[in-house]
Amino acid sequence: xxxxxxxxxxxxxxxxxxxxxxxxxxxxxxxxxxxxxxxxxxxxxxxxxxxxxxxxxxxxxxxxxxxxxxxxxxxxxxxxxxxxxxxxxxxxxxxxxxxxxxxxxxxxxxxxxxxxxxxxxxxxxxxxxxxxxxxxxxxxxxxxxxxxxxxxxxxxxxxxxxxxxxxxxxxxxxxxxxxxxxxxxxxxxxxxxxxxxxxxxxxxxxxxxxxxxxxxxxxxxxxxxxxxxxxxxxxxxxxxxxxxxxxxxxx
Amino acid sequence: xxxxxxxxxxxxxxxxxxxxxxxxxxxxxxxxxxxxxxxxxxxxxxxxxxxxxxxxxxxxxxxxxxxxxxxxxxxxxxxxxxxxxxxxxxxxxxxxxxxxxxxxxxxxxxxxxxxxxxxxxxxxxxxxxxxxxxxxxxxxxxxxxxxxxxxxxxxxxxxxxxxxxxxxxxxxxxxxxxxxxxxxxxxxxxxxxxxxxxxxxxxxxxxxxxxxxxxxxxxxxxxxxxxxxxxxxxxxxxxxxxxxxxxxxxxxxxxxxxxxxxxxxxxxxxxxxxxxxxxxxxxxxxxxxxxxxxxxxxxxxxxxxxx
Numbered sequence: 001x002x003x004x005x006x007x008x009x010x011x012x013x014x015x016x017x018x019x020x021x022x023x024x025x026x027x028x029x030x031x032x033x034x035x036x037x038x039x040x041x042x043x044x045x046x047x048x049x050x051x052x053x054x055x056x057x058x059x060x061x062x063x064x065x066x067x068x069x070x071x072x073x074x075x076x077x078x079x080x081x082x083x084x085x086x087x088x089x090x091x092x093x094x095x096x097x098x099x100x101x102x103x104x105x106x107x108x109x110x111x112x113x114x115x116x117x118x119x120x121x122x123x124x125x126x127x128x129x130x131x132x133x134x135x136x137x138x139x140x141x142x143x144x145x146x147x148x149x150x151x152x153x154x155x156x157x158x159x160x161x162x163x164x165x166x167x168x169x170x171x172x173x174x175x176x177x178x179x180x181x182x183x184x185x186x187x188x189x190x191x192x193x194x195x196x197x198x199x200x201x202x203x204x205x206x207x208x209x210x211x212x213x214x215x216x217x218x219x220x221x222x223x224x225x226x227x228x229x230x231x232x233x234x235x236x237x238x239x240x241x242x243x244x245x246x247x248x249x250x251x
Numbered sequence: 252x253x254x255x256x257x258x259x260x261x262x263x264x265x266x267x268x269x270x271x272x273x274x275x276x277x278x279x280x281x282x283x284x285x286x287x288x289x290x291x292x293x294x295x296x297x298x299x300x301x302x303x304x305x306x307x308x309x310x311x312x313x314x315x316x317x318x319x320x321x322x323x324x325x326x327x328x329x330x331x332x333x334x335x336x337x338x339x340x341x342x343x344x345x346x347x348x349x350x351x352x353x354x355x356x357x358x359x360x361x362x363x364x365x366x367x368x369x370x371x372x373x374x375x376x377x378x379x380x381x382x383x384x385x386x387x388x389x390x391x392x393x394x395x396x397x398x399x400x401x402x403x404x405x406x407x408x409x410x411x412x413x414x415x416x417x418x419x420x421x422x423x424x425x426x427x428x429x430x431x432x433x434x435x436x437x438x439x440x441x442x443x444x445x446x447x448x449x450x451x452x453x454x455x456x457x458x459x460x461x462x463x464x465x466x467x468x469x470x471x472x473x474x475x476x477x478x479x480x481x482x483x484x485x486x487x488x489x490x491x492x493x494x495x496x497x498x499x500x501x502x503x504x505x506x507x508x509x510x511x512x513x514x515x516x517x518x519x520x521x522x523x524x525x526x527x528x529x530x531x532x533x534x535x536x537x538x539x540x541x542x543x544x545x546x547x548x549x550x551x552x553x554x555x556x557x558x
Contacts, residue, residue: 013378013512023381096350120377122493123358128314128346137423138314140343153427156312158339164428165312171423174343177494178480178487213388215355221376221383224519229540236553239525242541246523248444248502249468249558 001052001147003043003111005076006099006130007036009060009067010120021222030067032058035115037074037182039175042145043113044075044183050147053077055106059098061088065200072193073185079198080106086203091214092121096129101206103134111152114174116141124174131172138172139165143179252365254279256328257299258321258344259336260311262290266403268334269299271396273404275365277332283324283415285309285317291412297404301412302328308419311340312426316419318347323417325352332370337395345395355387358395361497370394379493379516397497399440437471437488444470445500447491447518448484450477451507451528452547455484460551461506467558473498475514491517506547510535 011028018024043054056076058064060083068079082098090098103109112134114127124140131138143162144155147169156163157176167173185193203210233239243249255277257268265282272280282299284291291303302324309316321344325333333348335341337359349356361382362373369386372394376383387394439445446465448458458472465472474485476492491498492514503521508514510526510533518524519538526539527550536542543550 011377013380016377016380018380021381023377092346092356093349096346122375122378123346123356124342125346125349125356125358128318128343129350131315132318132347132350138343138347139424140314141339161432162430163312163426164430166425166427168423215387215389216357217386217388219371219384219386221381223381226519226538228524228538230537230542231540232542232544234543236543236550236557239541239543239550240554240557243502243523243525246502246540248523 001046001050001110002055002106002108003046003052003113004055004057004080004103004106004109005036005040005043005071005113006057006126007032007040007068007071008118009058009064010118013119018223021225023221023223030063032067032070033115033119035117035119035175035177038177038179039113039115040071040074040076041180041182042175043111045180046145046147055080057099057102058082059087059095059102061085065198068198069190069193072196073190074183076196078196081198081200082203082206083200084203086210090210091216092123092125093129093215094210096126096133098203098206098208099126100130100133101208102201103130105206110169111147112136112170112172114172116174116176127172127174134172136170136172137167139167140174142173142175145173252276252278252368253332254281254330255332255334256281256283256325256330257334258283259338260340261336261338262287262293263403264336264338264341264398265290265294266297267398267401268336268396269294269297269404270401271334271363274401275363275370281328281330283321285311285320295410295412296406297410298407299404299410301410302415303412304415304417306417306419308422310422310424310426313422313424314343314347315424316422317344318351320417320419321348322351324415327415331391333393335393335395337397341395345393349393352391353389354391354393355389356393357385357387360394360396361400363394363396375493375516378512380512432488437486439471439473439489439491440496440498442471442498443500444468444502445473445491445498445504445521446470447473447475447503447505447508448478449475449506449508449514451509451530452478455482457548457551458484460548460555463555464504464551464558467555470500470502475508493517505535505539506551508535509533510538
C-alpha cells in the first residue's frame, strides 16, 4: 500500500510578530503544518498496522528540502518534492495543480492524505481540488481511517454527527487534528531522516506552468485593530463594579 | 452585481446565504437544494427563486456527487458567483466545485462587501493572527461564508419553486452509518455570557466553580482547545478558537487563558473581555478590557459568593 501525505511548508505561527498591525515574517523559521503532521501520523499508523510505504509530498520554495526532514523523522519513508521559488505563497488552486501532477508521477497511490486545512491559510480547498483533478473520491474531516483491501472505511466528523462512509481507493482523505496525537521523533530518527530517499522536481519537470495573475488578490492583511481598555482591577469587587458599569452583568 | 447561486446542506444556513446575496446587491438570487423539500419550502417562503434537485443517486456524503450536481446547476442557470455555507460540508464541497468550474475560491469568509463588480471578502489568515481582505479576480467565484455571519432571511412574500434535473454518476462513496454526537449539545455561540476555562486552571476540581459562575450569570462554560482535547475536562462543542467556535458574547470572563492567536481569534469579537490569570504578563491581558492577576480558584469562589 502506497500512502502519500501532502504537507505544507509554513512559517512557524508561534513566532510571527506584529509591527503596526503588520505581520513580520522575516527570520521566522519554516515548519510543516500542525494538522499535516496528524495526517502523516495517520499514514504511519496505517503502515505500521498493515504494511506499506509512506511518501511525504510537498511543494514549496527551495527550503522545502530541509523542512521536509521533519516528516522523514516522524515516519515517512521517502519524500517527493516540487521545489521551485515560484511556489512560495502560491495560491491554493495552483498548489492543487502542482500536487495533483506530482501524484500522477508516483506509482500506485492508494491513499492521499491531507490535513483538513493548512496552518497558515486554512482554506481547506487543496485536498478537494486535488481529488477533482485526479478524479478520485474524497472524504474530509476524518477522525478514523481503516483500510480493507480496495476500500477504506472512514469516519467523517461533522458539526452535529459522525458519518461512517466506505470509499473506494484510491481516494483523497483529509484529517482533523483529533484523529491522533502526532509523534515527536527521537534523536536517532532525526539523524536518520537526512539519509532517507528524496526525489526533488522543479515545475518544468511536471509540465506545469503557473498563470500570470493570481485568481485571488489580497488587498490587505493586518492584525485586527484591538482597542481594549486594559484596565487592571485588584479585587473581585472592583471587577464586578466594572462589569456592572458596562451593563454586562447585574449585581 | 451578478446573479448569485446559493447552496447549503442546512436550510438555516441557506437562509443566511440568501441574506448575504441580497446585502451585496445581487441582481438575482437562485437557491439550489438537493433532495431536501423542507429546505426548498423554507427558501421559497423567504422569497427565493428555488431550483430543487431531486435525485436519489446523489448522496450528500459523496462530495464529488454534490459538487458535480452544483456544477451542472451553475451551467444550466448561467451563474458565475456561488455562495456556500462554510460549515464542514460546505467547505469540503467548495474546493471541489471551484476546481470543476475553474473558479477562484475563498472559504471561512466572515464579512463581504461589494465594490463595483468585485466582492471584497474578509477572512482570517496566518492562523488567525491577521484578517485578510481578498477578492477573487476570476470571473467565476466560489465563496464559502461562515455560519452566523448573516441573519437568516425571514419569511415574506413567496418566491418560486422549480425543478432542476442533473445527472449523477455511480458513487464511489457509500454511507454506512450516521452517529449523532454524544451528549453535549450546548451552543456556546448563542450565549451572551461565556465563562472560559484555559490551561491555567490547575485542577479539574475547580471546574464546578466555573460552571456555577456560568449558571449564576445565565451563560455557558467554554474552553480553549487543550482543555477539551488533551485534558478532556469539557466536550469539544465548548472549544473557542480557530478550530472551534467563533463567539461574540456580550461578556467573556477568561480564567487561565494565556492568549495564543489560535484561541483569541474565537473571542476577539466579544463586547467586553475580562481576563483573570496568575501570570500578569499573559499576552491575553493585552487583548482584554479588565485584567486581574490573582489565584483563579479564589476569584471564582469569591465571584460565586458575591453574585
